[in-house]
Amino acid sequence: MSKKILIADDEESIRNSIAYALKREHFIVETAIDGEDALVKTNIFKPDVIVLDVMMPKLDGYGVCRELNNRKGIGILLLTAKSDIIDKILGLEMGADDYLSKPFDIRELIARIKALARRMERESTPSANDAPSILGAVEVYTSSRKVLVDQQPIELTPKEFDLLALLIAHPNRVYTREELLELVWGMDYLGETRTIDIHIQRLRKKIEPHQALLQTVYGIGYKAEHLS
Known part of the structure; x- marks a missing residue:
């Protein structure tokens, strides 16, 4: 079954370019224009992975991570124009699984999304043994x-x-x-x-x-x- 990817970025050109590349790889794609829209679309679309820009209006990427921190089965990849390691660490502390700095190579982004989708699938596979x-x-x-x-x-x-x-x-x-x-x-x-x-x-x-x-x-x- 094709994986579902939500792209949240306030820049239309970036949303469209990522969506185009993902559809060519046979992903099912939905987009969001800001953080609040991303939360709404997450509840409706139920993505496997969210590609999330940090700097968005209304609610930034960190805020979205906070809201989704305990949501199991969703991988979060942050896109950030900030190259400082502290900003990347903050994203991970908020619950993101991976990050990629802008500008990025679309091939690397696709590779990271595929890797994250595979990890989410492994995590959702139950084990028969529940001995602690x-x-x-x-x-x-x-x-x-x-x-x-x-x-x-x-x-x-x-x-x-x-x-x-x-x-x-x-x-x-x-x-x-x-x-x-x-x-x-x-x-x-x-x-x-x-x-x-x-x-x-x-x-x-x-x-x-x-x-x-x-x-x-x-x-x-x-x-x-x-x-x-």
Whole structure:
């Protein structure tokens, strides 16, 4: 089945050029002219991936990310004219899965959209086994994609869940950032290893007061470890 892509950008020429390229790749395409329109179209069109410009009127791309942060099954790719790494980090912290700086090569954009659509499809495939992985006060249920901290459910984005599930399932194993990118984002991920640091920071905040479970192994990467 063809994947559905929503393009949200206030520049008509950009919307049209992206839509044309995606339709040639047999995607089903819808467009939005600003952030508020993007939220409305998301509820109606139910896209697999949203291509979202950061600088839009009414509601910017960051605001849309915030609104959709807990919406499972939708990948968000941010388009930004700002090249500063801080702006890209902000987008990831707001819930975006990937980003691309303007001006961009349409071939790279298509490749990133395809990669993100594949990741969303993998995440939506249920597992038959829902036995929890438990480390200290954190319980991770893979099939139902549920996490309990001190027996209370917490809300995670899809990538936060996948990253935590991997680390909790293999306590004391040290993963490099590159390994985590490959295992959680997939071999076709085209982003930077800084993405891992951002997600670990967010996870630590969400599993408080047990943030020490996620340990930094300096110069290498991360591991999950129960410190008694």
